Amino acid sequence: MTSRSVTLIDVARAAGVSKSTASNALGGAGRVSETTRRHVRNIAQELGYRPNTAARSLRRSSTGAIGLYLPRTGTRLDYYMKLAFGAVERAREDGLDVVLLGPHTASGGGLASRVDGLLVIDPDIADPSVPDLLDADVPVVTGERYLGGGAAPSGAVVCDNAASLTALLDHLAERGARRPALLAPGSGSDWAAALHAAADTWSRRKDVEVTVRTVPFAATPAQADAATTDLIATVPDLDAVVCAPDGAVPGVLAAALRAGLRTGADLLVAACVDGAAARGTHPQVTAVDLRAAEYGQACAALLSDLLAGTAEPGTVRRHDWTLNVRGSTTRS
Amino acid sequence: MTSRSVTLIDVARAAGVSKSTASNALGGAGRVSETTRRHVRNIAQELGYRPNTAARSLRRSSTGAIGLYLPRTGTRLDYYMKLAFGAVERAREDGLDVVLLGPHTASGGGLASRVDGLLVIDPDIADPSVPDLLDADVPVVTGERYLGGGAAPSGAVVCDNAASLTALLDHLAERGARRPALLAPGSGSDWAAALHAAADTWSRRKDVEVTVRTVPFAATPAQADAATTDLIATVPDLDAVVCAPDGAVPGVLAAALRAGLRTGADLLVAACVDGAAARGTHPQVTAVDLRAAEYGQACAALLSDLLAGTAEPGTVRRHDWTLNVRGSTTRS
Incomplete structure (x- = not known):
């Protein structure tokens, strides 16, 4: 042999x-x-x-396209739109089209004959399409890791979401927060699981309790409002709220306003995903910038490299975040 | 012959x-x-x-995909994300993939060999890619009409945007507004041109001046804030603001708040495009719902019909809107 x-x-x-x-x-x-x-x-x-042989054996007569699968709940989040166009931009450099896959896409319907590879972004264990997609017989790159079982993806691009939440909590503590709370989705995604773990670790390290409330992955402002109203009513001396779901943070500010708390003074507010919602409030909200367009580019670049055999199957690449500090945490 | x-x-x-x-x-x-x-x-x-002959002659060996081109400024608007997934859903019914085309896509790069047809959404006369796309030698359906010259699209799906703005202005007048203003993009798109024309017609018919301020097509909340602050300073007794660009309306509320005007009481506020931004403010904002997902479905359906020869080239279909009345205009 x-x-x-x-x-x-x-x-x-x-x-x-x-x-x-x-x-x-x-x-x-x-x-x-x-x-x-x-x-x-x-x-x-x-x-x-030799892994490279496997990578090459995965290649077939090229369809000239890669598929992009976004979370079922992602259709109203501008984060994913930026990510999608980042992927489109990078894929075109290699002459590849990006096929937008709808929710409930299964690997049936000849997916492998339609695309050379797949980008599966923020795969959630509750999404029944994901195992099928991972099994689609083409290289798959996930944006963040998949926490479910089944076939491993060919590669992943990951953010250090524990580090970014830790930085956010450190920032709030530095600005005087002593009773912070976190609105986060349940742990079905790598991102949400990292947030829960980081909040827990930070609480124990700093001996400051972080009250965690579970909200949907793509919580609406109204859902964030309700959760914040409940926090204000039940957590004595609550002085900071970190809102994880993209787009929901205006609901936190609305709840604070109704309760007579001044955002940025009586209540510090921060978001785990920067975007139009965080920049559109008054005051604007401090947020972690996951650099969505660059994230999409990085995912497409890794898939290209796997298809070309210039990256090994199993490659995991890191993607950097930055913290944008704004009026909601300045105590000005 | x-x-x-x-x-x-x-x-x-x-x-x-x-x-x-x-x-x-x-x-x-x-x-x-x-x-x-x-x-x-x-x-x-x-x-x-016979036009049908032409429609059939446009068909080629199928690529199994249609292209979707969104405005260059559209990447941060959740309206276009919903529209895109509506198109994906409808196209899959006919076994067609939707290829997401990046900004600055030209008909070069063998576009006609990659897709059977194109959806070009909200084509703007200032976008240099549009004439090329219309000339791509595949059937093209535009979402709203294209106001520039060159090859005519094979079909269009249009909203009656003049009628929806008229309904919005009538609603504001009914709620007591006597000095309304409109923040709208310049007339480079069918949508914006219809808004300007409707405001003008309504002003003359009602003998109520509508002050119009030009803002970018995808104005940010900060730009809407600046324009509203200017309106408050320069229009005596200003009592209503209609904000056209999707996502910018929180800026109108921020400006009102700073000026000490209560939204929904001292200043009525409405938006021409419903979405997360209009629903995320406090109070929520009355808005025209353009039903983005259904709009995307309708565009894909017309392109499918043109490709199948079951719609005549030149077909224009209407798409219905609804008005969602919320706290920002209730004077409660």
């Missing part, structure tokens, strides 16, 4: 594991025990398996 | 006009004098030209 002819299936058979477990073990982007990972890697080395 | 073999070029030659003028004259969606239109139509009838 020459090294060129060794496939992922050969490795999986020799190791006595499934193809997806072998992929996970070699790729490094999925969940697999360290023992299994070492076992599969040893087998792969023995057989002379 | 049998009727089946007569092409648009045959008609153009016989009539002594260019292909695009012949297309405009027969299609009815473009600008051409009534004399020319009648002349070309007579020639077409004499030759036995």
